[in-house]
Amino acid sequence: MPTPTRPSSKKPLVFGAVVVLAAGLLGFVSYRATAPDNPDSGSAVVGTTAEPDTDMYAELAKLARRDSGDKLAQGRADAPVVLIEYADFKCGYCGTFARETEPELVEKYVKDGTLRIEWRNFPIFGKESEAAARASWAAGQQDRFWAFHRAAYAKGAKEKGFGQDRLKELARQAGVKDLDRFVRDTDSAAATEAVGKDQEQAYGIGATSTPSFLINGRPVAGAQPTAVFTQAVEAAAADAAHVGSAGDPAK
Numbered sequence: 533m534p535t536p537t538r539p540s541s542k543k544p545l546v547f548g549a550v551v552v553l554a555a556g557l558l559g560f561v562s563y564r565a566t567a568p569d570n571p572d573s574g575s576a577v578v579g580t581t582a583e584p585d586t587d588m589y590a591e592l593a594k595l596a597r598r599d600s601g602d603k604l605a606q607g608r609a610d611a612p613v614v615l616i617e618y619a620d621f622k623c624g625y626c627g628t629f630a631r632e633t634e635p636e637l638v639e640k641y642v643k644d645g646t647l648r649i650e651w652r653n654f655p656i657f658g659k660e661s662e663a664a665a666r667a668s669w670a671a672g673q674q675d676r677f678w679a680f681h682r683a684a685y686a687k688g689a690k691e692k693g694f695g696q697d698r699l700k701e702l703a704r705q706a707g708v709k710d711l712d713r714f715v716r717d718t719d720s721a722a723a724t725e726a727v728g729k730d731q732e733q734a735y736g737i738g739a740t741s742t743p744s745f746l747i748n749g750r751p752v753a754g755a756q757p758t759a760v761f762t763q764a765v766e767a768a769a770a771d772a773a774h775v776g777s778a779g780d781p782a783k
Contacts, residue, residue, distance in 0.1 A: 593749030595733060597650060603672030606638065607648030612772035613765050615647060616746040618654040618734040621664035621684045621694060623742040625755040630685035633758045637765065646769050651677070652730040654742055663718070664694040665727045670717035671708050679706035748772070 596614035599605070615637070619626040634649070641647035653668060655661035664684060671680035683689065683705040692698055696715075703714045717723055734744070745752040745761075748768040752760065 589749035604651040604677050607642040608645050611648035613647045613768040616650045618652045619743040620655050620661050622657040622661045626743045627685040629755040653727045654734040660694040666723040667699040667718045669723045669726050670714050673717050674708050676706045676708045
């Protein structure tokens, strides 16, 4: 698979080291992350019990946009927990998360106002990845991002590729009403800029594989079992509640 071209980052952060810290603190031994040169295999990394760098977590937490008008997000803008997902539509493990874990998180935490999920397009597998990322943004302009997301991550969808006709078909499946506008938006400078901004953020924190996540600034790598995410969300919610009870606004 192609090696991704990394844009420069004005404020690089050491993401990889924090992932290892988070792995140990959340109590799991290994994670599986999709590398650009091997998208269908995972890599195991043993966690550590080292103390967390809370200042770094706080900095990473600031990457949450909390924009109520964000077309690529779901959940309350003021939710106590924000999960940021950096993902690629050609990533098999991203599809596993989308089909098996995310729906449970939405049902359990997004609907009750605890969790907000913010998507970041992080295409690292070449031109079709980039085209799918722009198409997802275009679907979002007609409020159909999450429907497009479901269609693109349906079992067997990525094997059909993400050529122009296929992307248009996915948009149709997602209920995008104005397909001509969808095509224009997909090819627009605005789409390229939006995807590039997400990609820049991912590389800026040192992410090199998909899916990668931040949960209130604490990294989780790979399509972990659902229990890992529920534990992380509940821990983050408890931390936010503690901050609020101490007299400071929980963010």
